[in-house]
Structures are given as C-alpha cells and as structure tokens.
Amino acid sequence: MNEIKIETTLEVYNDFNELSKAMQNLMTAAIEARENAYAPYSKFNVGAAILLDNNEVVIGSNQENACFPSGLCAERTAIFYAGAKYPKAKILKMAITAASQNQITDKPIPPCGACRQSIAEYEMKQDLPIEIYFMGAQGKVIKSHSLANLLPLLFESSVL
Template sequence: MANKLTININIDVLDSAAELSEQELQAMELAQQAAADAYAPYSNFLVGAALVLEDGTMFKGSNQENAAYPSGLCAERTALFALSANHPQAKIKLLAVTARRRNEQEFLPAMPCGACRQVMAEYEFKQKEPIPVLLQAANGKFYRFNSVADLLPFQFTSEHL
C-alpha cells in the first residue's frame, strides 16, 4: 500500500492594499510600474516584478517578448537575472509580481510560471533564507507566501546533481 504525503502551505490572503506593509505597497507599486514598461506586443499581457533587497533598495523587471516566442523572458526572471548580473551578493527580502492586459486598468492574478518558480527557488537556495513572495490576486486582493518553497515545494537544486 502506498504511503501518502500531505503538504500544507500557508498563504496570507489580503483583502486590499491597506493590509500591505509600507514596503510591500512600495514593491507592488514598482511591480505595477514595471508592468507598464513590459515589451509584450504579441500577448498584450503585461507583467511586472519588483525585488526588495536587504538594504531596502528595490529592483524591477518586466516581461520581454520576442517574435520567436521561446526567446522572450518573464518579468520574474528578468528582475532576478538583472539583479544577479549587477549585484551578485545582494540578498532578496521580497519579490512582488503583478499583471494586467494592455488597455485595461485592472490588475489580474499574477501566478509565476513553472520556469520562474524554479529560478526563484534557485535564488532562495543560493541565499540560504526564504524569499517572501507577494502576488497580486483578483478583485484587489493579494497573496502573501512566506517562501518560494510554498510555490514550489518539490524543488530541483544543486543537491540533486
């Protein structure tokens, strides 16, 4: 008989921006600004990400599309890779993500894709401490995760090599 494994993930569901800390609010606003800068002429789906670093500095990224679709890159990876290229030792204290359709003002649920979750997990593994994740949800709500591991509980790391 097979054994069962149960995974419990705690997610804070915040009903409005009023429940965000000042730093979370600033990060989400930066992510929203980053979404406005996205290069998404094909999907018209604008995604923005913001990183809050240990010293309070914020870093942003947006999705970058390409006519050869696989050549594009998501906002989360754009932000993480740019940060690592410019500040390889920086510690990330928060990652905020938001999305919306072009020509619409309402922000949509922003769920990182599998590739982004794996990259996010790599940076969490690299810095040896959790990276909280704040995602824009529907109807003005937000999801707060304590760690990338909550988004990707079975991660592939260098320990598997």
Template sequence: MSQTDQRKKLDITLSIDVYDRPSELAPEYASLLKAAEKITHQAYAPYSNFLVGAAILLDDGTVVTGSNQENAAYPSGICAERTAIYYTGAQYPNRTIKAIAVAAQRGDEVFLPAAPCGACRQAMLEYEEKQPHNIQLILQGQEEKVYVVSSIADLLPLKFGKKNLNSGE
C-alpha cells in the same frame, strides 16, 4: 499484494496570507507591489498583450524591477520575474533578496492574479537557496486582494535544487 497495500499518501499543503488590499501590507511591501504594477507599463508584449511586472526588494532597501519581454520567436522571450532576478544577480550578487512582488494585467484592464510560471519559480528558488533567508512572494490578486507566500520553496514542494546536485552535502 495490491498497489493500495504498498501505497503511502503524502499530503502537501501551502499557506498563503491573503490581504484585502495592498494598504494592509507593511509599507515597504505595499511600495514594492506598487513598483511591480508601475513596471508593467514597460513590458513589451505585442503578441499576448499580457503585461507583467516584477519588483525585487533587497536587504539594503534597493528595489530592482523587470517586465516581460516577448519575441516573435516565442521561446526567445523572458518573463518579468526572470528579467528582474537575473539583473539582480548580475548587479547585486552579494545582496540578500527579501521579497519579490508580481503584478499583471491584460492591456489596460485592472490588475489580475498571475502566479509565476514554473521556469520563474525554479529561477527564484535558485536565488533563495543561495542566501540565508527565505524570499517572500507578493502577488497582486483580483479586486485589490494580495497574496503573500513566505518562501519560494513553498511553491515547489518536490523541488529540484542544489542539494540534488551536491552529493557531499
């Protein structure tokens, strides 16, 4: 038999809601995106000059923010998304995360689209899996466009999560 005789195809699709401007979002999400944009100015990025901000909305309305923090020893730095989510986990361990907004800019340029890196996606997935609801991801796009993904798991279709480690579930 040839390889093609045994091969099956798996099609993976991702739906992303696209808004032309932040004002089209629900007010709490528009405000969350604004918080992510604002915290980019707190980023420490002397090497890349790539400023990223993340804002997390909790179920009680609390907003937690974080920015990327670089280091001369590059692997020692941390992304904005992980800064914010780890702080949330440490300070609000019993709260549910509703949404995470991410904004990025190069220096003082206009905001540009930047999706979370793989390590951040994996970290956010861990927090989504430990709560009963999906976490929406709101990404600042180019020319005011906004992208909304309904679940972090959607970004990792062949994800590695707690079910891979728990043989009893």
C-alpha cells in the same frame, strides 16, 4: 504504498491598501515596471520588483519576442538583473503584478513554473526565504513566506 500530503499556508490581503506602507511601495514599483512591459503578442503585462538586503530595489517587466520562446518573464528579468548587479546581496521580498490588455485582471497571478524554479535557485543559494507577494491589476494580494510554498518538492543542485 504510502502517501505524501503537501500543505501550504498563504496570506490573502483583500487589496493593495491592506499591505504595509513598505510593501505598497514595492508593489507600486512592480506596477510601474508592468507599464514598461513589451507584450505585443500576449497582451499580458507583468511587472516585478525585488527588495534586496542592501535596500536596493530592482525591477523587471516581461519582454516578448516574435521568436518564441526568446522572450523573458518579469520575475526572471528582475532576479537575473539583481544577481548580475548585486551578486552578494540577498533577496528579501518580491512583488509581482499582472494585467491583461484585453480584460480586467482581478485575481492574483502567481509566477509561472520557470520563474518559480529560478526564484527557488536564489532562495536556496542564499539560504534565506524570499517573501513573494502577487496580484492582478486590482483586487486581492497573496503573500507566500517562501518560494517553497509555491513549488514544493524543489529540484535543487544537491541532486546533480
């Protein structure tokens, strides 16, 4: 028997103000998208903003539905829209922010597993890492240089 040790390195910023001006702008777009979330059931609003290599910014917010699981997360809303609207563009960065309507959300909230797999698909398709920044409504911001840091041992099309 052998072991596999998986390590990852993430950057932690104490707050939004430590980000570069360009990243603050992208996170602000995610915060604004979060305000448009439709989350009457979970009371958990999420916003995402994506910077493409053509300098377009695409946003998404979570959209819930009484018929679970018919809703869609903010990250997938944004990434699927980017793929539909700008199919040849590469995704450079993604900003994600989440806020509970019931309590203070002051810890970074990473993408869920389904969103990680969807982001991984685009990262593999474009053969270029996607920088991912995520935060709660306030507090620290975490940066991953690639989705692979958040989802090691990726399931990818080469195994199909």
